[in-house]
Amino acid sequence: MVHQYKNNGFNIVLDVNSGAVHVVDDIAYDIIPLFESCSKEEILGRLGQTYPQGEIEEGYSEVEALAKDGQLFTEDGYEAYISSFQERPTVVKALCLHIAHDCNLACRYCFAEEGEYHGRRALMSVETGKAALDFLIANSGNRRNLEVDFFGGEPLMNFGVVKELVAYGREQEKLHNKNFRFTLTTNGVLLDDEVMEFANREMANVVLSIDGRKEVNDKMRPFRKGAGSYDLIVPKFQKFAESRGQENYYVRGTYTRYNLDFSEDVLHLADLGFTQISVEPVVAKPEEEYALREEDLPQLFAEYDKLAAELVKREKEGRGINFFHFMIDLEGGPCVAKRLSGCGSGTEYLAVTPWGDLYPCHQFVGDEAFLMGNVTEGIQAKGLQGEFKRCNVYAKEKCRECFARFYCSGGCAANSYNFHGSITDVYDIGCQLQKKRIECAIMIKAALAEE
Amino acid sequence: MKHIKTLNTKKLQNTVKKGGTSCTVGQ
Numbered sequence: 001m002v003h004q005y006k007n008n009g010f011n012i013v014l015d016v017n018s019g020a021v022h023v024v025d026d027i028a029y030d031i032i033p034l035f036e037s038c039s040k041e042e043i044l045g046r047l048g049q050t051y052p053q054g055e056i057e058e059g060y061s062e063v064e065a066l067a068k069d070g071q072l073f074t075e076d077g078y079e080a081y082i083s084s085f086q087e088r089p090t091v092v093k094a095l096c097l098h099i100a101h102d103c104n105l106a107c108r109y110c111f112a113e114e115g116e117y118h119g120r121r122a123l124m125s126v127e128t129g130k131a132a133l134d135f136l137i138a139n140s141g142n143r144r145n146l147e148v149d150f151f152g153g154e155p156l157m158n159f160g161v162v163k164e165l166v167a168y169g170r171e172q173e174k175l176h177n178k179n180f181r182f183t184l185t186t187n188g189v190l191l192d193d194e195v196m197e198f199a200n201r202e203m204a205n206v207v208l209s210i211d212g213r214k215e216v217n218d219k220m221r222p223f224r225k226g227a228g229s230y231d232l233i234v235p236k237f238q239k240f241a242e243s244r245g246q247e248n249y250y251v252r253g254t255y256t257r258y259n260l261d262f263s264e265d266v267l268h269l270a271d272l273g274f275t276q277i278s279v280e281p282v283v284a285k286p287e288e289e290y291a292l293r294e295e296d297l298p299q300l301f302a303e304y305d306k307l308a309a310e311l312v313k314r315e316k317e318g319r320g321i322n323f324f325h326f327m328i329d330l331e332g333g334p335c336v337a338k339r340l341s342g343c344g345s346g347t348e349y350l351a352v353t354p355w356g357d358l359y360p361c362h363q364f365v366g367d368e369a370f371l372m373g374n375v376t377e378g379i380q381a382k383g384l385q386g387e388f389k390r391c392n393v394y395a396k397e398k399c400r401e402c403f404a405r406f407y408c409s410g411g412c413a414a415n416s417y418n419f420h421g422s423i424t425d426v427y428d429i430g431c432q433l434q435k436k437r438i439e440c441a442i443m444i445k446a447a448l449a450e451e
Numbered sequence: 452m453k454h455i456k457t458l459n460t461k462k463l464q465n466t467v468k469k470g471g472t473s474c475t476v477g478q
Binding site: 066070077449 | 452464
């Protein structure tokens with residue numbers, strides 16, 4: 001299977017099943033879609049009016065050589081392999097600790113509804129947090145590196161417990177030959193020098209929530225009484241990013257129908273001095289005024305194109321940034337098994353509520369149909385866990401023939417469930433945007449390879 | 452090659468024998 005497209009002046013050909021990426025001239029670009037269904041003579045006949053015969057023959061030979069070498073028209077022979085891979089025993093690798101089901105902001109698009117996840121306000125106790133870390137250690141098998149994300153709500157509303165749990169983790173990792181990688185997400189309201197110093201010592205990554213331009217951020221991320229949060233958080237985030245040497249963090253925003261020109265927000269964050277940036281599409285019920293619509297896609301595609309071209313320009317000028325959704329590794333990256341088997345939610349990754357209940361991931365918290373167990377008794381819903389384990393690319397009809405499947409792994413189970421009532425469908429708007437981002441990310445690689 | 456420039460030498464099929472959490476996969 002081959003996916004070919006034009007972007008920013010480049011003719012790009014992705015050989016989907018091998019991962020090979022080719023930048024081609026117009027002749028090769030026109031030969032490739034004919035190659036499998038036409039003979040060489042037929043191709044010469046069809047393209048002879050447009051290109052010199054010798055050039056077509058040269059192009060044909062190059063396409064033929066790449067096909068023989070397994071870099072064009074590679075077949076998908078992975079389905080049986082992935083099915084057997086997914087039958088293997090899995091261990092728990094990562095927990096998302098909902099350290100606080102409470103928040104000091106009232107972001108309008110928050111899936112947690114002011115941090116409360118459709119339930120009551122609550123803070124995780126030290127005892128529950130310790131039981132969660134014990135559960136992770138006990139269910140991680142021989143795996144040494146374990147990930148724990150402090151999430152909310154707003155985790156800094158329960159910072160004392162965060163500190164105690166990190167100390168407990170450091171103590172336990174020595175006893176059990178484990179290595180905890182702690183991460184933290186914050187809206188910045190309670191961020192101060194003490195938190196920064198602690199995070200710089202203990203947190204492998206921090207995610208700092210901000211949407212971009214002041215008017216964009218403050219429209220969607222107000223305090224409960226309505227005031228905006230931008231002026232309070234920006235100087236603190238700038239100081240925090242600098243204190244981390246401009247690495248191991250993301251400023252992370254959400255764009256909505258109110259800022260379809262979101263590339264301006266990405267560049268605004270870059271111009272504030274941030275170098276690690278993610279601005280991501282909102283996922284919302286269609287009836288919400290700020291929800292993205294099918295009709296918005298052409299404008300959003302144009303924004304991604306515009307952003308990609310600008311990031312190439314800035315990279316060449318020596319002031320590049322890292323945009324999370326354009327990160328792609330064409331040389332390395334994970335193996336086929338990982339690429340096709342999904343994110344790990346429900347099996348390798350679990351979310352823990354303040355009272356110790358387990359859910360497949362943070363997006364499912366509060367939906368009792370997805371309650372999987374708790375940290376003291378472990379996983380009870382084995383059948384549900386099996387559904388998540390089998391939720392790979394080949395379980396999703398829309399993904400089986402998609403060119404992007406090796407880069408998106410079938411998308412987000414929670415988004416699929418929220419839009420279609422099934423974890424084996426896909427969220428269609430998100431899917432379209434993901435495909436566009438992959439095209440842009442590959443184009444950036446092509447543009448920078450020109451140098 | 453004159454008409455085609457290949458950006459990478461990766462072959463995913465080679466990771467089947469050698470290979471085998473992320474909310475990125477593209478890790």
